[in-house]
Amino acid sequence: MRPLTEQETKILFEKLANYTTDLKPLIAPLSDAADADRYVFRLIKDRVYYVLLSIANLATSVARDNLASVGVCLGKFTKTLKFRLHITALPILAAHARYKIWIKPNGVMPFLYGSHISKAHVGRWTEDCPSNVxxxxxxxxxxxxxxxxxxxxxxxxxxxxxTGIVVFRQADCGEYLRDEDTLFAG
Amino acid sequence: MAPQKTRTIKNKHAANKSGTASSKSSKSGSSDGVSKPKKKPTSGPLGKQVKGRTMTDLLKKKKKKIYTEKELGIPQLNMITPVGVTKPKGKKKGKVFVDDKESMGTILAMVQAEKEGQIESKMIKARQMEEIREARRVEAEKKEADKKAKFDETKESLRRKRKRSKASGDDDKGDISEAVSAGTNAKAKKKRVAFA
Structure with a gap:
């Protein structure tokens, strides 16, 4: 387990900034005290975890082989050093979402089974949303x-x-069942 | 090298010993053997040439700087050194982590500003495109409406013409009936002619 390098941090933030408006609350300290606890990013193998600093420090006492996961897994770095967000990052992204789309009840199940969102299933949509965001x-x-x-x-x-596609799916909650084995730890 | 040899040969004993020798130096030694200034003119053009050479050589020697291998910076073994092997001095070994609040904050602010700008420009572009599309659509609609109006006008004018002709008399009708009858007659005639 190690902190991220400058390059990795940049790549991660760029990806997160695609979905969220404000990233500052993510790394802000929890209180005003000088030694206040805060959330940090930690890399285990190729996965990035969002974890409290105190817990990350405690986790150093766990042997590398025994440490399966700690905190919230945000996603993983590919071999070409691109970052891929996992569905486990959804609560963090949803808290500061930039653009939102609401889908009708008849479109929920197709989406959770892994299909893209067609226009017929859209209930509401944030105005002024450009393409490819x-x-x-x-x-x-x-x-x-x-x-x-x-x-x-x-x-x-x-x-x-x-029938036209309006949103390309990246991750859905159905992955919790479909990719149960590899979702949290490789 | 040449001047050294001459000097050694200047020695008296050497001159005596090498009296029969055929070298230039021996010649010069045998000619005077006492003083230097005398020796030089007697040596003639050959001696002068030698002296000139010696001077230039000496000057060259003085100018020539001898470099040590370290100064030249030549690798010890004449082979390519891999990138990983050379260690930069005064630099931390391995990766540089970003874990403090400040540096993380700066990276975050930078990335966010960049992303914000990108999205903003995208939105502006999309709005402009939308405006252009709207303008085009309005223009096309206008053109369509004009075309329709023109068509309606021609239709109306034709109708009016017909009405006028109706009102004026049965000329048109007569014409039409004539034409029709002529047409049928012509056909019939043609047939007859064809089969006859």
Whole structure:
């Protein structure tokens, strides 16, 4: 387990900034005290974990082979040093979402089974959303169920036929079942 | 090297010994053997040449700086050194981690500003494109409306013409009936002619 390097931190933040408006609360200290606890990013093998500093320090006493996971797994670095967000990062992304899309009840199950979002399933959408930016997907009762990348801008999507794809799926809550084995630790 | 040899040969004993020798130095030694200034002119053009050479050589020697191997910076073994092997001085070995609040904050601010700018420009671009599209659509609609209006106008004018002709008399009708009858007659005639 080790902290991230400068390059890795930059790549991670760039990815997170696609989905969130403000990243500062992510790394802000929990209180005003000088030695206040804060969240940090830790790398175990190729996965990045978002964890409290105190817990990360405690975790150093666990042998490398025995340490499966600590904190929240945000995603993993690929061999080409790109960062891939996992569904486990959803609560962090949803807290400061930049663009949101709400899907109708008839579109929830297809999305949770891994399909992209078609226009027919869209209930509401954040106005002024450009294409190719991160979007957090909610059901109509405001529960985050995944995230994706907008295929078209809001204006373009209005003219689209109902079967046209508006959001490309990146991760959905169905992965908790589908990728149970590899989701938290490789 | 040459001047040294001459000097050694200047020695008296050496001159005596090498009296029969055929070298230039021996010649010069045998000619005077007493003083230097005398010796030089007697040596003639050859001696002068030698002296010139010696001077230039001496000057060259003085200018020439002898470099040590370290100064030249030549690798000890004449082979390529891999990147990992050379260690930069005064630098931390291995990766540099970012774990303190400040550096993380600066990276975050930088990334966020960059992303914000990107998205903003994307939105502006999308809005502009949308405006252009809207303008085009309006123009196309206008053109369509104009076309339709023109078509309607021609239709209306034709109708008016017909009405006028109706009002004026049965000329048109007569014409039409004539034409029709002529057409049928012509056809019939043609047939007859064809089969006859």
């Amino acid at each position: 991160g979007v957090i997907v909610y059901d109509m009762s405001d529960n985050p169920i995944g995230f994706g990348v907008s295929a078209r801008s809001t204006a373009e999507a209005r003219r689209l036929d109902p």
